[in-house]
Amino acid sequence: MTAKVIDGVKLAASIREQVAERAAVLTRQGVKPGLAVVLVGSDAASQVYVRNKVAACEKAGLHSVLEQYPADLTEDALLSRIRTLNADKTIHGILVQLPLPKHIDAHRVIEAIAAEKDVDGFHISNAGLLMTGTPLFRPCTPYGVMKILESEQVVLRGAVAVVVGASNIVGKPMAMLLQAAGATVTICNSKTRDLAWHTRHADIVVVATGKPGMVTGDMIKPGAIVIDVGINRTADGKLCGDVDYASVSQVAGAITPVPGGVGPMTIAMLLVNTIEAAERSNA
Ligand code: GUN
DSSP, X not given: OOOEEOOHHHHHHHHHHHHHHHHHHHHHTTOOOEEEEEEESOOHHHHHHHHHHHXXXXXXXXXXXXXXXXTTOOXXXXXXXXXXXXXXXXXXXXXXXXXXXXXXXXXXXXXXXXGGGOTTOOSHHHHHHHHTTOOSSOOXXXXXXXXXXXXXXXXXXXXXXXXXXXXXTTHHHHHHHHXXXXXXXXXXXXXXXXXXXXXXXXXXXXXXXXXXXXXXXGGSOTTOEEEEOOOEEOTTSOEEOSBOHHHHTTTOSEEOOTTTSHHHHHHHHHHHHHHHHHHHHTO
């Protein structure tokens, strides 16, 4: 079997078009949706991510502010900046790009963001709302994966889903969303014994470990849908995911490529969350 290759670029473009329409309506009503993106330090990958986020905002007709600070910015200065953005009526979403430099406590920073502007969905109260089934914002990457599964018409009710990776940003919220949609979910981590036993039983496998080649074709049930959240760079500078694409695409029913799968969806869902924040502020 050769897997269907899921086109995340195309799906993201259609979502961004819908965002642009909603942004135009809000703007006509006098509310220009605004996102502030804060980057501390000069991590090369983070710089690319934030630039892509800001560019996507501009393209969809959202107002965006990119604030870049040197790596030695103090935690107090960052917290003070966040308080100012919390009070800024032209800003509906605030995103602090992670990771932050080691001397800054990321938890404290995330908790300082007003929950109703936390478009990443990382604030503790948003994590709690997601867990209890009434999310205010769904974290962008898992939200994008849910949109992919929806567009592929994957039946989640009663499905067996395995999430490989248990991060707060992807693995845990991903499991919550799949569970809320009726799937039976297992979250695996780096200590899981016999990972292949788990993945081989799954109808849906979502991989977010940051380790290239973590999941291979022999670990996948024929016909399963495989979602690769990883973005890694090979020694020769090419992008690759956490899934061994060559072998898995011979077994899976459908697979997301890297690049062009989940990545574009993450940005599209950030725009959706920002538009929702702006619409709520206008309600
Ligand atoms: N770093 C890697 N992914 C993300 C994300 O989705 N949001 C933020 N703020 N930082 C990240």
